[in-house]
């Protein structure tokens with residue numbers, strides 16, 4: 486299994502990162518993809534990748550909720566770091582980037598600009614993207630169409646849209662990142678993944694956030710991804726091994742890892 490969205494470098498793991506990684510390996514996870522958040526997370530993310538080079542790769546980008554006054558400077562620094570290091574620092578994608586209008590719409594225009602700029606880096610270097618989208622599917626599709634490109638590589642991380650958005654994402658070349666929310670009561674994700682099919686599903690945890698049942702309310706960690714895989718096995722009436730095989734191969738293809 487590959488956890489395609491882990492923040493294992495987060496201070497939430499400062500006391501037991503080593504053990505959390507061992508637990509992940511014990512359940513059969515072979516790799517973690519670590520997306521960046523903002524300037525303050527770059528150092529810890531990079532250190533984690535240097536410490537666990539066979540187990541982690543990272544993505545570079547500026548998260549939409551971090552777009553606020555001074556964002557142009559931040560984006561410039563992220564860009565400099567990215568272009569100076571992408572060939573050597575095990576950056577397998579641009580991320581996480583996107584639009585988030587859930588908490589605050591103040592910087593909607595700036596979020597769009599930052600998103601589009603980072604999408605252009607990805608297209609220029611032919612790298613996949615890890616998209617964070619919350620209450621902003623229409624806006625994301627509008628920005629993507631303005632790029633005048635009909636095929637993209639990457640993932641709608643923590644997919645939270647409906648079936649129409651899922652179909653549209655897949656038709657543009659994206660996969661859906663599916664994590665703990667799949668296991669929540671009343672989630673509409675089981676119907677959506679079933680209709681979209683396993684070939685477009687990437688598994689992820691988004692740890693330390695959004696733990697699956699039975700760990701809701703607690704800290705999430707990569708090893709809990711097995712509950713997501715088990716739930717997918719239920720939904721598709723397959724065994725966990727074949728789910729693992731397909732979704733792992735999807736991750737290899739999407740991120741070229």
Ligand SMILES: [Zn+2]
Pocket residue numbers: 490492520581691
């Ligand atoms: Zn994240």
